[in-house]
Amino acid sequence: MGQCRIAQSAIAGCLLLLCLYCSCSRRAQTAAAPQALSAWPPVPEPYYNTYSADRFRLGEMLFFDKRLSSGTAVSCASCHKPELAFADKVAVSAGAAGSSFGFRNSPTLLNIGYAPYLMAEGGVPSLEHFSVAPLQDHAEMNQNLKTSLARIAQDTAYLRLFRTAYDTLPSIKYMARALAVYQRYLLSSGSRYDAFLQGRTNALSEKEKRGMTLFYSAATGCGECHSGFLFSDFGFYDIGLETKDNDPGKWRLSGKEEDRNRFKTPMLRNVARTAPYMHDGRFATLEQVMQHYNSGGHNTPNRDPRIKPLQLDASGMEDLIAFMQSLNDTLPYKKSISLNTEK
Numbered sequence: 001m002g003q004c005r006i007a008q009s010a011i012a013g014c015l016l017l018l019c020l021y022c023s024c025s026r027r028a029q030t031a032a033a034p035q036a037l038s039a040w041p042p043v044p045e046p047y048y049n050t051y052s053a054d055r056f057r058l059g060e061m062l063f064f065d066k067r068l069s070s071g072t073a074v075s076c077a078s079c080h081k082p083e084l085a086f087a088d089k090v091a092v093s094a095g096a097a098g099s100s101f102g103f104r105n106s107p108t109l110l111n112i113g114y115a116p117y118l119m120a121e122g123g124v125p126s127l128e129h130f131s132v133a134p135l136q137d138h139a140e141m142n143q144n145l146k147t148s149l150a151r152i153a154q155d156t157a158y159l160r161l162f163r164t165a166y167d168t169l170p171s172i173k174y175m176a177r178a179l180a181v182y183q184r185y186l187l188s189s190g191s192r193y194d195a196f197l198q199g200r201t202n203a204l205s206e207k208e209k210r211g212m213t214l215f216y217s218a219a220t221g222c223g224e225c226h227s228g229f230l231f232s233d234f235g236f237y238d239i240g241l242e243t244k245d246n247d248p249g250k251w252r253l254s255g256k257e258e259d260r261n262r263f264k265t266p267m268l269r270n271v272a273r274t275a276p277y278m279h280d281g282r283f284a285t286l287e288q289v290m291q292h293y294n295s296g297g298h299n300t301p302n303r304d305p306r307i308k309p310l311q312l313d314a315s316g317m318e319d320l321i322a323f324m325q326s327l328n329d330t331l332p333y334k335k336s337i338s339l340n341t342e343k
Contacts, residue, residue, distance in 0.1 A: 036111065036187035037194060040229055043113040043184055049128060049177045051185060054165040059182025061161065062175060068148045069141035070096040076134065076141075076179070079106040082333045085270035086110055086186060091281025096142040103246050105281035108274050110333070111267060113184035116234055120263045120279040121250045127180035132172060145172050188269055189331035196326075204326055211323025214316060220293075221306050222320070231268035231327070237304045238262045240297020241278060249279075261300055272325040286324060290317045 033043065033051035045051060066072040079093035080086040086109035093106050104120060118124040124133075134140040135148060152158045153170045166174045193212075195203035204212065216223040227233045236250045238261040250259035263279045277283040283292065294317060296309035312320070 034185050034187055037190055037229075039194075039197070043187070045113070045181075045184060046126070046128065049180060051181060052165060054161055055178055055181040056185055058158075058161040058165045059178035059180070061158065062152075062179050063182055065152070067151045068135055068143060070143045074141060079140075080109050085273040085329070086333070087274035089275065091276050095137075095140045103244075104279055105276060107266060108270060109183050110186050110270055110329075111188055111230055112186065114230055115267075117264075121252050122234075122236065122264055123253050127183050128176055131176040131179035131183070135175075145175075149175070186333065189329045189333075191269070191327050191329055193323075193326045195330075205322070207319055207322045208326045209323075211319035211321070212326075214312075214320050215323055220310055220312070220320070224306065225265045226268050232265045235265055236262040237265065238300050238302040238307075240292070240300055240303045240307045241282070242298050243300060244280065247280065258302055261302055268324060269327050270329055272328050286321045287317070290320060 033045070035042065049055075062068065063076045066075045066078075068075065073096040074094070079088050081088060088106040091105055092103065107120075112118070113127065118127070118130050124130045132145060136143060136145050149170055149172060158170055162168055162170045162174060165178060168174055192203045192208075214220055214222075215226075225233050225235060225237060236259070238249070241261065243261050248260045250262040251257070253259070266279075271277075272286065275283075275285060277286070277289050283289050290312075293307070294310045294312050297303065297307050
């Protein structure tokens with residue numbers, strides 16, 4: 001009888017531990033999604049691909065994995081580098097073959113989950129639609145998705161994470177979803193500008209405060225298009241950049257002449273870390289960007305009427321640049337130290 005009671009107690013204990021484990025697992029899966037700053041709204045996400053820690057981690061593994069490219073040459077992180085606010089330091093990044101691909105500069109991915117559409121012409125409606133396109137594009141990662149899938153399906157870490165994240169075996173569909181979750185929750189940690197907004201008046205220097213005043217003034221109009229907490233209205237404008245035949249901007253989607261040379265307003269958070277600038281990386285420095293705006297740009301057919309000479313002196317341009325530098329996150333992003341996918 002005593003032995004039976006001991007056995008029953010042991011079974012009860014095991015059941016209790018199992019219940020606790022399952023409860024913890026459920027809590028881990030349903031934990032609140034990360035939030036950038038308390039003043040910002042929650043990141044919008046589709047009902048079918050909500051945040052979980054395992055989905056984020058799976059997406060992170062995929063993002064840094066060079067096995068997803070031809071010749072294991074590059075990963076998503078090769079063109080969207082964490083230390084550069086998930087942008088790149090060259091005008092046009094190199095693809096799997098080692099040559100420059102496409103015709104666009106790699107934009108920052110920080111806070112991309114808030115963007116209503118992706119690409120400089122707004123041609124992609126969501127991260128779920130976008131995530132796998134670069135993996136198979138011949139000019140980028142240049143690998144058939146079936147090959148990528150076969151490679152990761154032999155990795156027990158991937159098998160385990162696909163199961164815990166989506167209750168499935170590795171598949172192209174859920175590769176896209178995991179990558180979307182990861183990129184959606186690459187969020188800013190807060191800048192000195194944010195600290196200033198929260199009441200720390202000494203968070204910005206006098207030079208940066210003068211630049212902020214100029215930025216939001218009618219004299220420059222910077223804050224009209226670079227508005228909101230991400231410094232973008234996500235509108236499309238011709239800002240007087242000399243046109244290039246290989247990239248007509250929003251015209252690629254609409255075919256309307258009034259859309260030629262119109263590009264989406266970029267976000268400015270971490271802008272001092274994301275040189276070079278513009279959709280094609282034509283400007284190497286913020287000084288060159290300011291010189292363009294100060295001159296009024298080129299007289300392009302669809303130039304926005306607000307683009308006109310600013311007539312700022314050197315001091316005024318320096319103040320504006322100083323303010324933009326205050327938009328850098330104070331804590332740069334770091335990937336998980338346990339990742340071991342860059343093979």
